[in-house]
Amino acid sequence: MALTQGSTGAASPRAGRIPATIVTGFLGAGKTTLIRHLLANANGRRIALIINEFGDLGVDGEILRGCGDATCREEDIVELSNGCICCTVADDFLPMMETLLARPDRPDHIVIETSGLALPQPLVRAFAWPGIATKVTVDGVIVLVDGPAVEAGRFAHDHAALEAQREADDSIDHETPLSELFDDQLACADMIVVSKTDLMDDAGPLTARLTAAARPGVSVVKGTPPVDVLLGMGAGAEGDMEARGEVHHHHHDDDDEEDHHHEHEHGHDEFESFVVDLPEVSDPKALTSRLAEVIAAHGILRLKGFAAITGKPMRLAIQAVGPRVDSYFDRPFGADPRAGRLVVIGLSGLDRAAITKAIAGERAEAA
């Protein structure tokens, strides 16, 4: 493959740059689902996958490794487990990219799944850094939008309504970071994919709203677009940051572009996540209804992981977004210990002890 040549640095600036697609979107918007679709339909492209986990449990990596697809090779999945990319770009992301690019079997395409709470802008900007800019280009930023959630106003992006709300009540501020994050995601998008439209009566009004909020010419699509639509956009996003809401808020008159610490007010401290170990359970239905109760009682935004069910060789994958709990058997435990793990994500202030207890209560009940 041509890309492995020219390592002495004589290549022209554009030649041989590996396209990288960034997949972003809120918690549970469907990023992992879209990436599985990409991997399963890669059509011979070698895709390297970078996953920016939120929290300390590599659940998305586990889910993707569980896909059993031959194109989904273990060594092609790299996890960044230090949380928000924008805080760890220099220490974590850039060295990892350099390692990836130094491999003899360089990928044809790189796909990066950001954690549901990271801003895309700092990540895109990292591609303009020396040492990376000549080797990789951002092919496109795909923003997943959870159709039913946004339609229900859970991640409102209507500034006028929000300002009115803030004027009325200064104490409401945990909504602001969510809406800002949402706006920032939309502003950076090359394509917006609305997921879960199968659960909506009519996605038309939401699609129209998103089209109006996005940059001109950005397409808003429903469901699962073909891979050739998702990859190969050729956006060169790292060279186009002004158009993408880069300076939209915080410290926009600060010239020191490399001072990432000045951009920390984007709200990821408003969230927390923790891991609950889950011993084998006997009744999967009791488990999922228990989890639904815990989610409702504690305002949990996202819960995912897997469980061991007595008598079943397969892991029970568990996915909850808001009140909806899905479960399915994804793959055999194999050599892994037969025990479950769940990552719990919510706004800061989760009552960890009570949640852990409530989830363990299931164990006592089911036994």
Ligand SMILES: Nc1nc2c(ncn2[C@@H]2O[C@H](COP(=O)(O)OP(=O)(O)OP(=O)(O)O)[C@@H](O)[C@H]2O)c(=O)[nH]1
């Ligand atoms: N009904 C329906 N469910 C979907 C669709 N897309 C995704 N889901 C479900 O929504 C849940 C979350 O999907 P994921 O792909 O894990 O979302 P994610 O954005 O990767 O989640 P985080 O990484 O936690 O932010 C899973 O249970 C999916 O099966 C869709 O189009 N329709």
